[in-house]
Amino acid sequence: MKKIIRVIFTISFIRYLSVLAIFLFFGMRGHFWTNVSLLEYIKSSSNIVPFKTISTYVSAILDGSMNLNIPIQNLAGNLIMFLPMGIYLPYYIKKMHRLGRFIAFMMLVLFLIEVTQVVTRRGSFDIDDFILNMVGAIIGLGLWKTRIVQKLLQHFNH
Numbered sequence: 001m002k003k004i005i006r007v008i009f010t011i012s013f014i015r016y017l018s019v020l021a022i023f024l025f026f027g028m029r030g031h032f033w034t035n036v037s038l039l040e041y042i043k044s045s046s047n048i049v050p051f052k053t054i055s056t057y058v059s060a061i062l063d064g065s066m067n068l069n070i071p072i073q074n075l076a077g078n079l080i081m082f083l084p085m086g087i088y089l090p091y092y093i094k095k096m097h098r099l100g101r102f103i104a105f106m107m108l109v110l111f112l113i114e115v116t117q118v119v120t121r122r123g124s125f126d127i128d129d130f131i132l133n134m135v136g137a138i139i140g141l142g143l144w145k146t147r148i149v150q151k152l153l154q155h156f157n158h
Contacts, residue, residue: 005156013088020081024113025122038119045124053128078132079139082106086140087149099141106137
């Protein structure tokens, strides 16, 4: 049973990583602007002010100034997008059970993703995306550490 669970988990992880890569780098996200320099693109598409985008979306939800789908999809989507990492990483890498190591690793991964998106012009660098992705990953780790999940793992590993 342990092998079957591991195979299923591995297949689901590969599928998750594939969908994530497509969404982050190959989908219709962002623009491939060739008529402006990379520096101009970075200036025009980046947000380095924490909570600027988040507060804009929360305000839009509260005052109805934007189609509700846009802020909800952005906020919830960025939060949920990396939640599975909090489950998969400690499953495969035992050192990721520790919060400090997990946070350091995820910060590095998310920073590299944000930089890659802006350099390849397949998205923007938005610190708020980084924050929401990080919170989602930490929520996933919290779910991983729950007694219910750990008991399920013990049950399937015997």
